[in-house]
Amino acid sequence: MSEKKIPYKIYLSEDEMPRTWYNLRADMKNKPAPLLDPGTGKPMTAEQLEAVFCKELVAQELDNDTAHFEIPQEIRDFYKMYRPSPLVRAYCLEEKLQTPAKIYYKFEGNNTSGSHKLNSAIAQAYYAKCQGLKGVTTETGAGQWGTALSMACGYLGLDCRVFMVKCSYEQKPFRREVMKVYGSSVTPSPSETTNVGRKILAEFPGTTGSLGCAISEAVETAVSTPGYRYVLGSVLNQVMLHQSIIGMESKIAMDKYGVKPDVIIGCAGGGSNLGGLIAPFMGEKLRGEADYRFIAVEPASCPSFTRGKFAYDFCDTGMVCPLAKMYTLGSGFMPSADHAGGLRFHGMSSTLSQLYADGYMEAVSVNQTDVFAAAEDFARVEGILPAPESAHAILAAVNEAKRCRETGEEKTILFGLTGTGYFDLVAYEKYHNGEMKSVIPSDEDIARSLAQLPQVK
Amino acid sequence: MSEKKIPYKIYLSEDEMPRTWYNLRADMKNKPAPLLDPGTGKPMTAEQLEAVFCKELVAQELDNDTAHFEIPQEIRDFYKMYRPSPLVRAYCLEEKLQTPAKIYYKFEGNNTSGSHKLNSAIAQAYYAKCQGLKGVTTETGAGQWGTALSMACGYLGLDCRVFMVKCSYEQKPFRREVMKVYGSSVTPSPSETTNVGRKILAEFPGTTGSLGCAISEAVETAVSTPGYRYVLGSVLNQVMLHQSIIGMESKIAMDKYGVKPDVIIGCAGGGSNLGGLIAPFMGEKLRGEADYRFIAVEPASCPSFTRGKFAYDFCDTGMVCPLAKMYTLGSGFMPSADHAGGLRFHGMSSTLSQLYADGYMEAVSVNQTDVFAAAEDFARVEGILPAPESAHAILAAVNEAKRCRETGEEKTILFGLTGTGYFDLVAYEKYHNGEMKSVIPSDEDIARSLAQLPQVK
Numbered sequence: 001m002s003e004k005k006i007p008y009k010i011y012l013s014e015d016e017m018p019r020t021w022y023n024l025r026a027d028m029k030n031k032p033a034p035l036l037d038p039g040t041g042k043p044m045t046a047e048q049l050e051a052v053f054c055k056e057l058v059a060q061e062l063d064n065d066t067a068h069f070e071i072p073q074e075i076r077d078f079y080k081m082y083r084p085s086p087l088v089r090a091y092c093l094e095e096k097l098q099t100p101a102k103i104y105y106k107f108e109g110n111n112t113s114g115s116h117k118l119n120s121a122i123a124q125a126y127y128a129k130c131q132g133l134k135g136v137t138t139e140t141g142a143g144q145w146g147t148a149l150s151m152a153c154g155y156l157g158l159d160c161r162v163f164m165v166k167c168s169y170e171q172k173p174f175r176r177e178v179m180k181v182y183g184s185s186v187t188p189s190p191s192e193t194t195n196v197g198r199k200i201l202a203e204f205p206g207t208t209g210s211l212g213c214a215i216s217e218a219v220e221t222a223v224s225t226p227g228y229r230y231v232l233g234s235v236l237n238q239v240m241l242h243q244s245i246i247g248m249e250s251k252i253a254m255d256k257y258g259v260k261p262d263v264i265i266g267c268a269g270g271g272s273n274l275g276g277l278i279a280p281f282m283g284e285k286l287r288g289e290a291d292y293r294f295i296a297v298e299p300a301s302c303p304s305f306t307r308g309k310f311a312y313d314f315c316d317t318g319m320v321c322p323l324a325k326m327y328t329l330g331s332g333f334m335p336s337a338d339h340a341g342g343l344r345f346h347g348m349s350s351t352l353s354q355l356y357a358d359g360y361m362e363a364v365s366v367n368q369t370d371v372f373a374a375a376e377d378f379a380r381v382e383g384i385l386p387a388p389e390s391a392h393a394i395l396a397a398v399n400e401a402k403r404c405r406e407t408g409e410e411k412t413i414l415f416g417l418t419g420t421g422y423f424d425l426v427a428y429e430k431y432h433n434g435e436m437k438s439v440i441p442s443d444e445d446i447a448r449s450l451a452q453l454p455q456v457k
Numbered sequence: 458m459s460e461k462k463i464p465y466k467i468y469l470s471e472d473e474m475p476r477t478w479y480n481l482r483a484d485m486k487n488k489p490a491p492l493l494d495p496g497t498g499k500p501m502t503a504e505q506l507e508a509v510f511c512k513e514l515v516a517q518e519l520d521n522d523t524a525h526f527e528i529p530q531e532i533r534d535f536y537k538m539y540r541p542s543p544l545v546r547a548y549c550l551e552e553k554l555q556t557p558a559k560i561y562y563k564f565e566g567n568n569t570s571g572s573h574k575l576n577s578a579i580a581q582a583y584y585a586k587c588q589g590l591k592g593v594t595t596e597t598g599a600g601q602w603g604t605a606l607s608m609a610c611g612y613l614g615l616d617c618r619v620f621m622v623k624c625s626y627e628q629k630p631f632r633r634e635v636m637k638v639y640g641s642s643v644t645p646s647p648s649e650t651t652n653v654g655r656k657i658l659a660e661f662p663g664t665t666g667s668l669g670c671a672i673s674e675a676v677e678t679a680v681s682t683p684g685y686r687y688v689l690g691s692v693l694n695q696v697m698l699h700q701s702i703i704g705m706e707s708k709i710a711m712d713k714y715g716v717k718p719d720v721i722i723g724c725a726g727g728g729s730n731l732g733g734l735i736a737p738f739m740g741e742k743l744r745g746e747a748d749y750r751f752i753a754v755e756p757a758s759c760p761s762f763t764r765g766k767f768a769y770d771f772c773d774t775g776m777v778c779p780l781a782k783m784y785t786l787g788s789g790f791m792p793s794a795d796h797a798g799g800l801r802f803h804g805m806s807s808t809l810s811q812l813y814a815d816g817y818m819e820a821v822s823v824n825q826t827d828v829f830a831a832a833e834d835f836a837r838v839e840g841i842l843p844a845p846e847s848a849h850a851i852l853a854a855v856n857e858a859k860r861c862r863e864t865g866e867e868k869t870i871l872f873g874l875t876g877t878g879y880f881d882l883v884a885y886e887k888y889h890n891g892e893m894k895s896v897i898p899s900d901e902d903i904a905r906s907l908a909q910l911p912q913v914k
Contacts, residue, residue, distance in 0.1 A: 007471045008537040014464045080465040081549065081840045092538065092612075110567045112842045112877070154837040155549075174882040180889055181836050379638050380611040383538045385569040420569070422879045425631040432637055 009086040010253040017084055018248040019071055021241045023060075024279045025351060026067035027286040030358055032237065032350035033325035034062075036312060041456055044322050052219060054229050056127040060238040067283075069241060078122045078155060079245070082111035087253040088417075092381040094401070101404035103397060104261070105417040106250045106277060107384065112178065115387065115419030116273050117148035117233050120242035124231040125152035125160075134227035135159025139189065139214030142168055142342055143175030144387075144419065145233035146186070154182035161228075163189040163217045167208035175423055189214040196220055196318070211344075212317020212331075219320060234270030235315060235324070235349050243276025250414065251280045261292060261414040263400055267392035268296040268305065268363070269342055271349030277416040278361075285360060295400075296352070296363040297392040299371070301339040301439045304329050304348045305356055305363035307446055312456045313347055323454060326353040329441075330449030336439035340368060340427035341388030346449075366395050367438035372431040374398055375421065387419040388427055466543040467710040474541055475705040476528055478698045480517075481736045482808060483524035484743040487815055489694065489807035490782035491519075493769060498913055501779050509676060511686050513584040517695040524740075526698060535579045535612060536702070539568035544710040545874075549838040551858070558861035560854060561718070562874040563707045563734060564841065569635065572844065572876030573730050574605035574690050577699035581688040582609035582617075591684035592616025596646065596671030599625055599799055600632030601844075601876065602690035603643070611639035618685075620646040620674045624665035632880055646671040653677055653775070668801075669774020669788075676777060691727030692772060692781070692806050700733025707871065708737045718749060718871040720857055724849035725753040725762065725820070726799055728806030734873040735818075742817060752857075753809070753820040754849040756828070758796040758896045761786050761805045762813055762820035764903055769913045770804055780911060783810040786898075787906030793896035797825060797884035798845030803906075823852050824895035829888040831855055832878065844876040845884055 025031055034043040049058040060069065071079075090103040108116035128136050135158055140146030146162040153160035162184050169176055169188040179186050189209045190197040194217045200207060207213075215232075222230035233239065254261065264281055266274035274296055284290040296305055304327045314331040315321040328347040335344045348356075355361050375391035377398075378384070386394060397415040404411050421428065430436045482488055491500040506515040517526065528536075547560040565573035585593050592615055597603030603619040610617035619641050626633055626645035636643050646666045647654040651674045657664060664670075679687035690696065711718065721738055723731035731753055741747040753762055761784045771788040772778040785804040792801045805813075812818050832848035834855075835841070843851060854872040861868050878885065887893045 008534075011468045077465075112836065112840055112879075114879075151840060155840070173886065174879070177882040177886045177889070178842060178879075181833055181842060181885055183837065376638055379569065380640065383569055383608060383612070385635060385638060422569075422571075422631070422635075425634040428638055429630065429634045432634070 006089045006257055006259070008091060009088050010257065011086055012084040012249060012253055014080060016252055017079070018245060018252065019076070020068040021071055022244040022248060022279050022283060023063065023067055023069060023241050024244070024275070024282055025064040025237065027283045028354065030354055031064045032354045035322040035324055036456065038314070038319070038323050038454065051223055052230050054124065054127045054131050054133070056130065057124060057238050060241055061236060072126060075122055075126050082118065084249050085110060087250055090382060093378065096381045097398065097401050097405065099401040099405045100408060100410045101401040102410065102412045103401055104412070104414045106246055106414070107417045108246060109384065109417065109420035113144060113148035113151055114422060115144045115148065116243060116246060116276065117145045118151060119245050119276070120233060120239045120272065121148035121152040123242040125149065125156050125158055128229055128231070129156050129158050133229055135161060136229055136231045137161045137163070137218040137222040138231050138233070139163045139211060139218045141165050141211045143172055143179070143423065144342070147175060147178050148233070149231065150179040150182035150184040153184065160184040161221060162186045163191070163214040165189055165209040165211055165214050172423065189217050191217060194220045210317055215316045216318035216320050234272040235345065235347070237351055239272045240275035240279070240349060240351050243272050244279035246273065246276040246416065247279040247281060250277065259412060262411045263293045263295060263413050265295045265297060265393050265396050265400070265413065265415040267343060267389050267416070267418065268298045268348065268352070269389065270345045271352040273416050273418045275349055275352050282355065282360065294361040295396055296356070296361055297396040298363060298365050299339065299341065299343050299392065300365040300367050301441065302329070302335040302344050303365040304346065306365045309450055309453070310353060310357050311453050313453055315347065323456065324350050326350050327356065329446055330452050332452050333446070333449040336441070338437045338439045340430065340436065341371070341424070343389050343392065364396060366392055369431070369436055369438045371395050372428070372436060384417065385421045386417060387421045388424050390418045393417065463546045463714055463716070465548060466545050467714065468543055469541040469706060469710055471537060473709055474536070475702060475709065476533070477525040478528055479701040479705060479736050479740060480520065480524055480526060480698050481701070481732070481739055482521040482694065484740050485811065487811055488521045489811045492779040492781055493913065495771070495776070495780050495911065508680055509687050511581065511584045511588050511590065513587065514581060514695050517698055518693060529583060532579055532583050539575065541706050542567060544707055547839060550835065553838045554855065554858050554862065556858040556862045557865060557867045558858040559867065559869045560858055561869070561871045563703055563871070564874045565703060566841065566874065566877035570601060570605035570608055571879060572601050572605065573700060573703060573733065574602045575608060576702050576733070577690060577696045577729065578605035578609040580699040582606065582613050582615055585686055585688070586613050586615050590686055592618060593686055593688045594618045594620070594675040594679040595688050595690070596620045596668060596675045598622050598668045600629055600636070600880065601799070604632060604635050605690070606688065607636040607639035607641040610641065617641040618678060619643045620648070620671040622646055622666040622668055622671050629880060646674050648674060651677045667774055672773045673775035673777050691729040692802065692804065694808055696729045697732035697736070697806060697808050700729050701736035703730065703733040703873065704736040704738060707734065716869060719868045720750045720752060720870050722752045722754060722850050722853050722857070722870065722872040724800060724846050724873070724875065725755050725805065725809070726846065727802045728809040730873050730875045732806055732809050739812065739817065751818040752853055753813070753818055754853040755820060755822050756796065756798065756800050756849065757822040757824050758898065759786070759792040759801050760822040761803060763822045766907055766910070767810060767814050768910050770910055772804060780913065781807050783807050784813065786903055787909050789909050790903070790906040793898070795894045795896045797887065797893065798828070798881070800846050800849065821853060823849055826888070826893055826895045828852050829885070829893060841874065842878045843874060844878045845881050847875045850874065
């Protein structure tokens with residue numbers, strides 16, 4: 001089909017917006033492996049999971065068969081406040097690169113949380129509310145997920161208790177304050193409010209916390225407080241499901257203009273954005289209806305796809321959560337302190353891991369200083385100051401477009417621009433001042449961490 | 458006309474976007490008074506102004522007759538990167554307020570500079586580039602205007618030298634870093650790089666600077682550096698002209714759905730946002746084609762419309778700029794140190810001042826703590842974290858909607874949401890911690906400052 005004249009930004013009308021989320025697992029021959037109970041080695045039952053998570057979300061988590069889930073009206077109304085997100089044709093970037101490639105990006109940063117995380121936050125808060133719960137607990141590192149969840153809970157009038165890694169709590173006061181604007185309580189972790197927090201504080205009095213510890217505190221608070229459940233912003237199947245809105249909007253917008261992407265690129269930490277962006281396209285590939293290349297981009301400092309192992313592992317450093325089969329660097333793996341952006345999770349979504357293992361996706365790792373250089377170039381030509389995470393995808397897209405310049409191929413590239421970098425300016429400053437390093441873990445570091453993988457019966 | 462079903466957000470298509478700026482002055486019977494040379498008391502000539510400002514911008518500044526200026530293609534292309542801005546129907550806010558009023562806001566915050574300032578920044582940078590200049594200079598306080606200009610110059614490859622009030626430079630490192638991402642040089646003011654800076658530093662060694670001083674340094678640098686001119690982000694007629702894009706898009710969007718606002722509300726500092734938002738509506742009122750109420754909202758701590766005097770005054774504290782006839786509190790007026798948001802300029806656009814003097818507009822002043830309360834309520838129901846400046850308009854719109862609840866009137870309210878508050882979280886934190894005061898200058902303070910108004914021959 002010949003292309004219609006493409007505007008700089010494609011916004012769907014409300015009528016064109018998706019009414020369902022798409023569950024990629026329904027079209028996978030090899031389903032993602034189930035979560036296992038670390039004690040028994042057996043698959044976690046719905047009942048076990050419902051002690052921690054909301055009932056409806058557990059049902060979504062375990063459903064490998066239903067392809068389409070209707071998006072409840074109340075969530076669709078909330079989506080209308082900040083969605084559809086624009087699908088942008090990067091005319092200025094193309095011109096700067098002098099490439100015959102056509103570059104598109106789906107921009108998820110136009111909301112106060114500054115990222116795509118809000119897509120799942122509102123869904124999870126909604127189901128918690130439907131269940132008659134009083135509130136939810138969660139952890140947050142840099143604060144993107146915590147902010148998104150705070151916005152969703154503020155809107156629905158649900159209590160929200162966020163455990164924020166102490167060093168971020170102190171170094172990122174802005175994120176903390178945004179959460180408070182939306183009415184959340186924000187507790188620096190480790191804290192005196194939980195058993196696990198008190199234990200860690202007794203053992204390591206001066207600790208500034210870790211994501212693993214914050215998860216443990218949030219889970220403990222959820223299971224020990226009547227009317228509360230725990231929610232998580234990435235990795236889980238349910239999160240991939242909610243994030244499919246990104247890919248579905250992208251596909252509807254591209255179809256409308258007769259555009260078919262050749263390559264689809266996303267940054268990958270736990271996989272929520274990548275999984276959402278590729279969902280409907282991957283569905284077509286799985287069903288043999290169309291072919292696309294998919295590229296996951298991860299930091300060289302935390303390379304779970306490219307240097308990790310496909311095995312069962314704990315989702316958290318504290319080893320209290322169920323085991324998931326995924327590409328992992330070992331739950332004890334910690335990216336270097338010089339690593340600036342997000343994407344620091346040791347593992348990867350089980351769904352994406354299975355697709356990668358089955359050869360449906362590629363993965364590349366990129367160096368941090370190159371990522372910031374790409375971010376800055378992008379900001380100057382396209383206007384948007386990207387989050388460092390998103391800039392991983394920018395760099396890979398730019399590299400792909402440069403290859404097209406060499407070969408003369410007119411490829412169509414779609415990448416996910418997950419968010420803005422307004423709260424990452426300390427990292428940008430480091431980059432400007434030449435203080436940023438690219439850090440690559442040694443083979444020994446990774447082997448040491450992988451040696452701790454749990455034995456699964 | 459009956460209303461069509463109104464979506465949450467109205468985005469114009471590229472074809473529907475305005476191709477001209479509208480010059481309100483063309484329809485004013487009483488034109489705004491001309492800028493005067495403070496030495497001679499005579500109107501500034503184009504030649505005099507061109508020593509400081511770009512030639513084409515001077516022509517726009519002095520033109521009281523041309524109603525429509527074509528927007529150059531290059532600027533329209535840049536606008537397409539972040540415009541059209543959404544016209545939002547505030548369904549959630551209406552429901553929260555249980556008001557029969559219909560509330561709309563034009564949201565200008567979806568770009569990295571975080572505000573409407575970019576609309577004029579790109580225009581001014583473009584004309585500087587057309588004139589073959591190497592670069593431009595400017596001052597910035599909190600950094601919104603400096604960021605916008607940096608983005609525009611980064612895009613056009615023009616050098617940009619920003620003098621940033623020293624206390625902001627130190628306290629708002631994030632804004633400073635954003636400007637650097639876009640390639641600007643940012644100098645804390647007062648600095649050793651100018652005569653006026655050195656003089657002030659010698660006189661007041663520990664000073665943390667002021668906007669007036671930064672203006673003086675920026676102007677001195679522009680006139681003493683070959684290939685440079687000075688640019689300004691508010692107050693001037695040319696800025697109102699560029700900002701008319703806000704009102705024109707709003708009007709096209711409303712016309713499309715058969716909606717006519719009864720009341721149009723904007724916050725007012727120097728007047729750039731308010732002047733832009735009301736432009737085409739005020740044009741209709743001036744030509745007798747339609748009637749609207751217009752409300753300027755200013756902080757009680759800097760009440761130029763409501764407590765100032767309509768007189769000739771200096772635009773800057775340093776008394777080096779030309780004299781403008783405007784509502785002013787005196788160029789020596791400084792809002793209390795407890796004043797948190799922007800809108801701290803002592804005067805007001807000459808165009809808006811004339812309209813206010815002629816009875817075409819109303820003005821109200823509001824207290825800072827009420828403004829932050831309205832901002833927080835708004836964030837929770839509409840999602841967007843507003844800039845404190847924008848929240849002045851929110852508060853006035855909410856008050857209007859509450860009156861409709863009392864009277865049962867189904868008024869249509871349009872207000873300008875100029876930007877986001879991501880870089881204003883120190884102020885939000887103060888508000889949360891109960892440390893924020895509402896500060897109202899005494900009659901004596903204002904009288905003392907007004908006593909210093911220049912004598913015009």
